[in-house]
Amino acid sequence: MAEHPTAEPDSGHAGLDELSDPAASPWYTVDRQDCLCELSGDWDARLAEGGGAAACRGARILGRPLREFIAGDSTRMYLDAALEATRLTGQPRRLPYRCDTPTLARRMQMCLQPLADGRVRVTHQLLAQQPLPRPLACHAAASAPEPARLRCSLCLRLRTPEGHWLDPVTAAPDVASLAVHYTLCPDCGGRHPGGPHRR
Numbered sequence: 346m347a348e349h350p351t352a353e354p355d356s357g358h359a360g361l362d363e364l365s366d367p368a369a370s371p372w373y374t375v376d377r378q379d380c381l382c383e384l385s386g387d388w389d390a391r392l393a394e395g396g397g398a399a400a401c402r403g404a405r406i407l408g409r410p411l412r413e414f415i416a417g418d419s420t421r422m423y424l425d426a427a428l429e430a431t432r433l434t435g436q437p438r439r440l441p442y443r444c445d446t447p448t449l450a451r452r453m454q455m456c457l458q459p460l461a462d463g464r465v466r467v468t469h470q471l472l473a474q475q476p477l478p479r480p481l482a483c484h485a486a487a488s489a490p491e492p493a494r495l496r497c498s499l500c501l502r503l504r505t506p507e508g509h510w511l512d513p514v515t516a517a518p519d520v521a522s523l524a525v526h527y528t529l530c531p532d533c534g535g536r537h538p539g540g541p542h543r544r
């Protein structure tokens with residue numbers, strides 16, 4: 346998920362087999378108010394491996410609301426609903442999403458596990474990855490005057506000027522870094538996370 350706090354390392358630092366093991370995947374726990382209250386023990390080490398932003402180190406994110414790290418109102422509402430559904434049903438759920446690096450397409454899933462006292466543990470598991478046909482870096486548009494494309498936070502597709510949602514590499518102009526506004530495409534937005542849980 347775009348702009349999500351993650352300590353997932355980039356390719357070349359850890360084997361896919363290792364990353365595919367949920368027990369080896371980084372996780373965080375949110376409390377009943379959706380504030381980050383616990384991180385996997387290797388969080389900072391994994392963050393450093395992957396070249397993650399220093400702003401996402403454990404000491405700087407613990408205690409803060411999860412929503413501070415999620416770009417786009419639609420995406421925040423989607424995750425709010427997923428967390429609340431996990432608490433209300435007491436059932437784990439798995440939400441697929443895509444989280445690319447500038448050179449890799451990565452298929453991932455977010456596993457939400459209900460815990461005591463309204464806490465929920467969120468694990469980010471890498472399922473598959475493959476090189477992108479060409480590098481593509483995106484950044485959240487800083488301000489209104491910056492021209493930006495709409496991008497889905499869950500599948501990463503880009504909206505074309507004609508209103509179609511296409512694979513990011515297919516749809517993106519050949520630029521070093523593309524400014525985007527994060528939202529949900531109709532397909533992803535239509536899959537309500539509060540629906541029946543998936544195992």
Ligand SMILES: [Zn+2]
Pocket residue numbers: 497498499500501502529530531532533534
């Ligand atoms: Zn989508």
